[in-house]
Structures are given as C-alpha cells and as structure tokens.
Amino acid sequence: MPNLQSPHWPLLIDIYFFLVGLAGGAFMAAGVADIFGSRKDRVVTKVGTYLALLAMLPGPLFLIIDLGMPSRFLHMLMVPKAATTIGMSAINIGPFHIKPYSPMNMGAWALLGFGVCAFIVALTLYLEDKGGTINLAPVRGAFGAIGVALAFFVAAYPGQLLSATAQPFWRNARPLGALFLAIGASTGMATIALILSLRGPEVSGSLAKVRRAYTIAVVLQALALIAVFMAVARGPFWSASRAGLLTSGSYSLAFWVGAVGIGLLAPLILEVRDGFFQGYRQGRGMVAVASLLILVGGFLTKYVMFAVGQG
Amino acid sequence: MARTLAMFTDTSVCIGCRACEVACKQWNQLPAETPVWTGGYQAQSHFTDKTWRHVKFIEKKDERNEPKWLLMSDVCKHCNNAGCLEACPTGAIYRTPFGTVDISQDICNGCRYCVSACPFGVVAFNHGTGRVNKCSFCVDRTSEGMQTACAKTCPTKSIEFGYRDELAAKAKKRLAALRAQGVKEANLYGEDENGPLGGLNAFFLLMDKPEVYGLPVEPRLPQKPIFKDAGLSAGTAILVGLGAIVAFRQRGGGDNGGEE
Numbered sequence: 001m002p003n004l005q006s007p008h009w010p011l012l013i014d015i016y017f018f019l020v021g022l023a024g025g026a027f028m029a030a031g032v033a034d035i036f037g038s039r040k041d042r043v044v045t046k047v048g049t050y051l052a053l054l055a056m057l058p059g060p061l062f063l064i065i066d067l068g069m070p071s072r073f074l075h076m077l078m079v080p081k082a083a084t085t086i087g088m089s090a091i092n093i094g095p096f097h098i099k100p101y102s103p104m105n106m107g108a109w110a111l112l113g114f115g116v117c118a119f120i121v122a123l124t125l126y127l128e129d130k131g132g133t134i135n136l137a138p139v140r141g142a143f144g145a146i147g148v149a150l151a152f153f154v155a156a157y158p159g160q161l162l163s164a165t166a167q168p169f170w171r172n173a174r175p176l177g178a179l180f181l182a183i184g185a186s187t188g189m190a191t192i193a194l195i196l197s198l199r200g201p202e203v204s205g206s207l208a209k210v211r212r213a214y215t216i217a218v219v220l221q222a223l224a225l226i227a228v229f230m231a232v233a234r235g236p237f238w239s240a241s242r243a244g245l246l247t248s249g250s251y252s253l254a255f256w257v258g259a260v261g262i263g264l265l266a267p268l269i270l271e272v273r274d275g276f277f278q279g280y281r282q283g284r285g286m287v288a289v290a291s292l293l294i295l296v297g298g299f300l301t302k303y304v305m306f307a308v309g310q311g
Numbered sequence: 312m313a314r315t316l317a318m319f320t321d322t323s324v325c326i327g328c329r330a331c332e333v334a335c336k337q338w339n340q341l342p343a344e345t346p347v348w349t350g351g352y353q354a355q356s357h358f359t360d361k362t363w364r365h366v367k368f369i370e371k372k373d374e375r376n377e378p379k380w381l382l383m384s385d386v387c388k389h390c391n392n393a394g395c396l397e398a399c400p401t402g403a404i405y406r407t408p409f410g411t412v413d414i415s416q417d418i419c420n421g422c423r424y425c426v427s428a429c430p431f432g433v434v435a436f437n438h439g440t441g442r443v444n445k446c447s448f449c450v451d452r453t454s455e456g457m458q459t460a461c462a463k464t465c466p467t468k469s470i471e472f473g474y475r476d477e478l479a480a481k482a483k484k485r486l487a488a489l490r491a492q493g494v495k496e497a498n499l500y501g502e503d504e505n506g507p508l509g510g511l512n513a514f515f516l517l518m519d520k521p522e523v524y525g526l527p528v529e530p531r532l533p534q535k536p537i538f539k540d541a542g543l544s545a546g547t548a549i550l551v552g553l554g555a556i557v558a559f560r561q562r563g564g565g566d567n568g569g570e571e
C-alpha cells in the first residue's frame with residue numbers, strides 16, 4: 001500500500017456531517033410538504049424548517065473550531081489578493097473563489113446559501129403565523145425551491161468530499177455522496193416524525209406521510225450502502241481490506257448491529273409491518289422507536305464510513 | 312508562464328548520505344527530528360511537516376540472495392495535476408510560474424483537506440503553526456535563479472535540478488544506459504507528461520517497481536471522477552424527492568391530509 005497521511009479529523013467533523021445531512025433532509029421534507037402537501041401538512045413544513053435551521057446552526061462553529069487557524073475561516077470563501085492559479089476549474093471573482101473540484105469549498109458556499117434560504121423560509125412561516133392574513137407563499141416557494149436544491153447538496157457533499165481524497169477506502173467508495181444524501185434524508189425526516197409523535201392525534205395524517213417518505217429514504221439508504229460495497233470491492237486489495245474492517249474487523253459491531261441492524265433492518269421491519277400492511281395504525285410510541293433507530297443507525301453508518309477510511 | 316522547472320532524482324547513484332535532507336532543513340529552517348525506529352537505517356517512516364526531503368532505505372535480497380539497499384531521496388512530486396492543489400478550499404495551494412506547487416502560509420487555514428488528497432502522502436500538518444507544510448521547490452531560491460537546496464548539495468548528482476524538458480531527455484538517456492548494462496528493473500517514474508497526473512515535475516529513476524518504494528503504481532487525481540459521483544448523488548436526490556412527493560401528494564382531492 002502506498003504511503004499516505006491521514007487528515008486526523010476529529011469526531012466533531014463526524015457530528016457536523018451528521019447534523020448537516022439531517023438539516024438537509026428535514027428541509028427537503030419541509031419543502032415537499034409545502035408544495036405538494038395538504039393544508040394540514042403545514043406542521044411538517046414548520047417543524048422541518050425550524051429543525052433544519054437549528055441543526056445546521058452549530059455546523060459552521062464545529063468546522064471553525066477544527067481549523068488549525070480558526071481566525072482564517074473566511075478563507076474558505078474569500079482571500080484578499082489571492083493567487084489565480086489555484087486549480088484547473090477554479091473561478092476567481094474579486095476576492096472570492098469558487099472551486100468546483102474542491103467539495104470543501106463548494107460545501108462552504110452551499111452551506112452559506114442553504115443557511116440563508118432556510119432562514120428566509122423560517123421567517124415567512126413565522127410572519128404568517130404572527131401576521132394572520134399575510135400570504136408569503138410566493139417568497140417561500142422561491143427560496144424553498146433553491147433551498148431544497150442546496151439542502152440536497154449539503155447532505156451529499158460530505159460523502160463526495162471523502163471520496164475525492166487519496167485515502168484507500170474513501171477514494172474507491174464512489175457512491176459515498178449518494179449514501180450520505182440518503183442518510184441525511186432518512187434521519188432528517190425521522191427527526192420530524194419523532195417531533196410529530198410528541199404532538200396529539202391531529203397530526204397523525206401528516207405523520208403517516210412523513211413515515212412513508214422516510215421508509216423510501218431508508219430503502220434508498222440500503223441500496224446506496226450496497227453500492228458502496230460493490231464499488232470498494234472493485235478497487236485494489238488494500239481498499240477492500242479496509243472494507244474488511246467493517247464486515248469482520250474492529251468496526252464490525254458498529255457496522256452490523258448499528259448501520260445494518262439498527263439503521264436499516266429494524267426500522268424497515270417496523271415500518272413495513274405497521275405501515276404498508278396495516279395502514280399506519282400503530283401508536284405513536286412505535287413511531288418514536290422507529291425514528292430513534294433510524295437516527296442512531298444513520299449516525300453509526302456515517303461514523304464507520306468516516307473512521308474506516310481515515311484509518 | 313516560464314519554462315517548467317523540475318528535479319530528476321536518479322536513485323541508482325544515491326549513496327544514502329542524507330545531505331539533501333540536511334540542506335533542505337538548513338535552507339527552510341526546519342528543526343531536526345528524533346529518529347523513529349523503522350527497522351533499518353531510515354530515520355523517519357515518511358514525510359513530516361519538518362522533513363520535506365526524505366531518504367528511504369529499503370532492504371531487499373538480490374539474485375544471489377545477498378542483502379542489498381534500495382535508496383531513494385523522496386520529495387513532493389509537484390504533480391502537473393495535483394490532488395492537494397485541487398482539494399484546497401482556500402486557494403492557499405497555487406501553481407508557481409515555474410509549474411511547481413507551493414503552499415502560501417499566509418492563506419492556509421489548517422483544514423487538512425490537502426493532507427488527505429495527496430496520492431503520495433506528502434503534505435503534513437504542523438501542530439505548532441496550525442498550517443500545513445511540504446516541499447516548496449525552494450520557491451524563494453528558484454525565483455532568484457538559484458537551484459533547489461537539495462539538488463545543490465547532493466554530492467553524487469542523484470538529485471538534479473533544471474528545465475523539465477532537458478531533464479526528461481537526460482533521464483531517458485540514463486535509463487537506456489542502465490538497461491544496456493543489463494539492469495532490467497530500472498524504470499522512470501513520473502517523467503512521462505502523458506502518464507498519470509499529467510507527469511510529475513519531480514520525477515525519479517527507480518531501481519525496482521514503484522510499489523517497492525511505497526509509491527502508488529497508478530496515482531490518480533482524486534477529484535477526477537467528482538462529477539460522475541455528483542451524478543450518482545443527484546440521481547439519489549431525485550429518487551428521495553420523488554419518494555417524498557409520492558408520500559405527500561394529495562390523495563383523492565379533498566383536503567383531508569391523507570389517511571385519517
């Protein structure tokens with residue numbers, strides 16, 4: 001195996017990846033509920049938007065703390081008097097730079113845009129609730145649509161950031177972005193469901209919709225996980241041997257019990273039995289259990305993918 | 312852009328004296344490091360933030376089953392398509408007018424993304440300054456018309472400094488000479504500008520297969536498949552979104568909020 005160096009990113013970055021994905025997933029559900037849902041589904045839009053805003057807020061802070069030079073966090077987006085030969089696809093606009101080949105740079109831009117959209121959408125919801133008669137739906141629609149696109153971006157980019165490195169496992173796990181996106185969607189919507197399960201029966205219709213949506217996301221998460229393994233198996237042996245740490249090595253417990261059992265199988269069994277065959281009749285306690293399983297499993301999936309690649 | 316500069320490291324004449332390491336440390340004011348036990352004479356297991364030239368001592372058995380050394384003074388490859396440079400989100404890593412790759416300490420914010428993106432594990436994090444370091448190709452010498460400190464010092468001319476095209480021709484001649492003497496294992500690493508990473512501006516003549524030296528056989532630009540990956544992510548996004556739309560869309564007209 002070639003000599004490589006690890007970036008030694010701490011657990012904080014893991015947590016950021018998890019939260020930003022969750023925020024993206026929640027905002028996506030909020031946007032869909034706003035446009036395609038019924039009037040009663042406004043509760044999903046509200047919970048989803050506020051949740052997204054709340055979950056993404058600590059993100060920049062975590063990222064800045066981890067920097068070797070925290071005071072230079074703005075350099076991610078802008079540098080006064082920068083060099084122009086900073087990459088083959090780099091675009092310099094005044095002091096700003098956009099680097100499509102650097103997911104970390106693109107992610108910083110997307111996070112900024114996502115934060116602005118989520119804030120504006122949250123503001124429209126708040127003002128409508130306060131103001132009574134004003135209708136800010138067009139504003140919300142516009143920023144919601146851009147925001148949903150950015151929500152997908154912020155959920156997926158950490159995965160792509162990892163596969164765009166030279167680290168043996170990550171670089172061969174090309175569908176890592178797709179996996180992270182699916183986890184963001186499932187965990188974001190599971191958190192919405194968890195919050196709704198604490199409310200009364202008046203939200204049960206919307207809750208059933210959220211559950212149907214996150215069940216689909218969990219299925220996609222399972223498919224993406226399989227795709228990751230298929231991609232890694234095709235890579236050179238040292239990348240496959242890293243994958244062995246997941247299936248039978250030091251991370252196998254977290255992988256099989258956490259990522260597969262808790263994250264995929266258990267919630268799917270609960271949801272399919274209750275939802276698809278019985279028309280969502282189970283009590284709210286079961287919803288809370290399924291949501292928590294998805295959250296724990298989603299975090300552990302991202303955790304093991306991160307840890308095994310960083311070595 | 313000025314004519315591309317390069318370094319050619321001919322490992323067949325390296326005697327393992329480590330003068331290059333010392334010259335590098337002197338010019339760049341890098342402190343000495345406590346050697347680590349690597350099982351042989353090699354002082355460090357790999358590059359660090361304070362060791363930018365690094366002499367590898369690889370022990371092997373020759374045809375007669377006698378032990379022999381493979382020596383190689385390793386350095387940042389100054390790739391024509393550089394993973395570290397593409398990865399850097401701040402633009403601290405830039406290409407110099409000489410075609411080499413340098414890190415601006417005024418800009419780097421210590422995110423360490425470049426550390427993970429170099430296919431050769433060259434860039435290293437400096438916990439003292441909170442920034443990353445690697446060989447600068449003596450940018451402060453070369454821009455004044457001087458050669459790199461390591462090349463200047465090397466007593467056997469194992470390290471040579473010059474224009475890339477001239478050095479590449481020289482390397483090919485040296486390879487042909489060695490082959491004529493019956494050294495079949497000799498090979499050039501990174502000299503070909505049509506090869507991996509668009510060629511390396513610090514290239515090598517190796518006396519064994521690249522993997523014996525801990526070098527990747529087919530180094531890849533890590534960012535290359537990024538847009539294809541993005542396609543996969545976008546496809547998943549569409550499916551997730553469609554799933555949510557199907558789940559939320561109005562059923563049977565009336566505003567009954569689905570199944571109640």
Ligand code: SF4
Nearest residue numbers: 387388389390395429
């Ligand atoms: S060898 Fe590594 S550090 Fe040097 S230019 Fe290439 S990618 Fe960058």
Ligand code: SF4
Nearest residue numbers: 399419420422423425
């Ligand atoms: S650590 Fe510094 S040089 Fe490396 S990618 Fe981050 S900002 Fe760029």
